[in-house]
Amino acid sequence: MLKFDERADRVVPPTGFTARLTLFSAFAMSFLAVFALALSLAAGRVADRWGNELAQSSTIRISAPAGEVATQTEAALRVLRTTPGIVDASALTLDEQRALLSPWFGADLPIDDLPLPQLIDIVETEEGYDAAGLRLRLAAEAPAAVLDDHARWRRPLIDAAFRLRLLGWLSILLIATAAAAMVTLAANAALAANAQVIAVLRLVGAKDTYIASAFVRRFALRALTGAAFGTLTGIIALVLVPSGSDSAGVLTDLSIQGIGWVWVVLIPPLSGLVAFAATRYAAGRVLEGLA
Amino acid sequence: MIELENVAYSYGGGELLTDMTLNVAPGSFHFLTGPSGSGKTTFLKLCYGALQATSGHVRLFDRDVRGLSRDDVAILRRKIGVVHQDCQFLDHLPVTENVALPLTASGQDPNGVDANLKELLAWVGLTGRADALPPELSGGERQRAALARAVIMSPDVILADEPTGNIDWEMSQRLLTLLVELNRMGKTILVATHDLGLIRAAKAQVQTRVLRISNRRLQMAGADL
Numbered sequence: 199m200l201k202f203d204e205r206a207d208r209v210v211p212p213t214g215f216t217a218r219l220t221l222f223s224a225f226a227m228s229f230l231a232v233f234a235l236a237l238s239l240a241a242g243r244v245a246d247r248w249g250n251e252l253a254q255s256s257t258i259r260i261s262a263p264a265g266e267v268a269t270q271t272e273a274a275l276r277v278l279r280t281t282p283g284i285v286d287a288s289a290l291t292l293d294e295q296r297a298l299l300s301p302w303f304g305a306d307l308p309i310d311d312l313p314l315p316q317l318i319d320i321v322e323t324e325e326g327y328d329a330a331g332l333r334l335r336l337a338a339e340a341p342a343a344v345l346d347d348h349a350r351w352r353r354p355l356i357d358a359a360f361r362l363r364l365l366g367w368l369s370i371l372l373i374a375t376a377a378a379a380m381v382t383l384a385a386n387a388a389l390a391a392n393a394q395v396i397a398v399l400r401l402v403g404a405k406d407t408y409i410a411s412a413f414v415r416r417f418a419l420r421a422l423t424g425a426a427f428g429t430l431t432g433i434i435a436l437v438l439v440p441s442g443s444d445s446a447g448v449l450t451d452l453s454i455q456g457i458g459w460v461w462v463v464l465i466p467p468l469s470g471l472v473a474f475a476a477t478r479y480a481a482g483r484v485l486e487g488l489a
Numbered sequence: 490m491i492e493l494e495n496v497a498y499s500y501g502g503g504e505l506l507t508d509m510t511l512n513v514a515p516g517s518f519h520f521l522t523g524p525s526g527s528g529k530t531t532f533l534k535l536c537y538g539a540l541q542a543t544s545g546h547v548r549l550f551d552r553d554v555r556g557l558s559r560d561d562v563a564i565l566r567r568k569i570g571v572v573h574q575d576c577q578f579l580d581h582l583p584v585t586e587n588v589a590l591p592l593t594a595s596g597q598d599p600n601g602v603d604a605n606l607k608e609l610l611a612w613v614g615l616t617g618r619a620d621a622l623p624p625e626l627s628g629g630e631r632q633r634a635a636l637a638r639a640v641i642m643s644p645d646v647i648l649a650d651e652p653t654g655n656i657d658w659e660m661s662q663r664l665l666t667l668l669v670e671l672n673r674m675g676k677t678i679l680v681a682t683h684d685l686g687l688i689r690a691a692k693a694q695v696q697t698r699v700l701r702i703s704n705r706r707l708q709m710a711g712a713d714l
Contacts, residue, residue, distance in 0.1 A: 398579055400566075402566075403594055405563045407560070408594055408596075
């Protein structure tokens with residue numbers, strides 16, 4: 199049906215309005231699809247990063263009266279050194295704690311005057327440790343130690359990133375559906391405006407497949423052209439978005455990377471395919487109605 | 490070739506044609522006459538499968554139209570050339586492409602029959618108008634272009650619906666000459682017309698059978714025709 203046939207293509211007169219509508223729809227939808235795709239891919243990257251970076255680290259917080267902090271810290275470190283699944287455990291120095299707090303309170307924070315808890319940073323093996331068992335042991339040997347395996351606040355972040363990624367794909371699906379609806383409307387308008395052409399073609403013995411393919415080819419090619427320009431414009435716009443730092447999140451890291459380019463390159467042919475299916479559906483209905 | 494058996498056709502709750510029985514033999518020349526609105530065009534449409542009979546059977550080339558798909562009817566229609574009073578062209582294509590349309594629509598390469606196309610345009614006297622667009626043609630030229638389009642697939646049957654309705658006497662005689670020539674070549678001709686002068690002129694040149702639609706029924710015309 200998509201086979202190029204110059205003479206067959208000429209039987210449908212050029213129709214300015216529907217041609218422009220299809221081109222513009224495909225352009226706009228592909229442009230939006232590039233952004234939705236970039237958003238989805240960025241959300242996926244963030245979810246992966248948060249998942250990977252935080253999954254293998256935990257923290258122990260020791261909140262005890264000043265005189266007991268050192269003892270409790272030492273007890274907790276002893277427990278950690280004998281816990282399977284832990285690669286390294288070290289108590290943060292005052293400087294390290296100051297560095298952690300400086301983004302919020304500034305570099306000249308008088309940390310010595312604050313009743314800060316002692317923090318112990320834990321690095322896990324890939325398999326991880328038994329958090330429930332560790333908590334029981336800490337409760338027995340270092341009761342002031344509280345284990346934070348980051349799951350409590352990491353899970354909502356990962357969930358949010360996952361939902362954002364899902365939202366991106368849902369947007370792409372909606373964009374494709376809207377594009378199909380617009381192309382169907384344009385094809386319906388073109389077919390209705392060309393009822394006389396269809397009557398002549400039927401008079402001379404043209405099959406419905408021949409008549410439909412003349413319209414389908416035209417609309418699929420228009421959608422392909424519009425989508426190619428829309429995708430290109432979307433890519434240029436993405437390049438112009440200022441990029442963030444290494445720790446950038448979803449909104450500042452909308453670049454397309456690696457395998458993501460395959461999805462971007464697929465946008466124009468998929469748009470053509472959507473237009474092909476939509477026009478074929480519209481042509482089938484109109485030709486049935488005109489029979 | 491074209492066979493109607495007790496055919497009736499209804500539209501909008503009213504019966505337009507009833508109890509029509511006819512067998513159009515190969516190589517025959519039929520005229521179909523009757524007052525305006527009597528159903529001549531409807532009858533012709535039944536004869537080329539553009540309409541489905543409400544009851545009875547229409548057989549084209551020994552195949553009952555009722556059991557055929559639209560694509561099957563389209564293929565059968567390639568054996569039947571149709572000339573309409575209003576001609577029906579694709580106005581954005583030149584005469585040559587309109588005449589070659591049945592070839593294009595059936596998947597044949599019109600370039601392979603360019604010589605035939607030129608010959609055909611010369612036969613209908615349109616050589617000089619090959620590149621003109623249909624709206625630029627006179628009534629007579631349009632009818633001749635429609636006839637050329639109707640015969641380009643070398644069909645067995647030519648159906649013409651009021652072919653001389655919009656043209657002058659001289660041009661209608663020219664068109665009749667072409668139809669008579671086709672009949673002498675063995676083509677079956679069925680012409681719907683209320684132009685009695687055309688029928689008389691044809692009877693002087695070739696053996697014809699004249700049918701009349703009267704009171705929704707098909708009758709043989711009287712001896713006056």
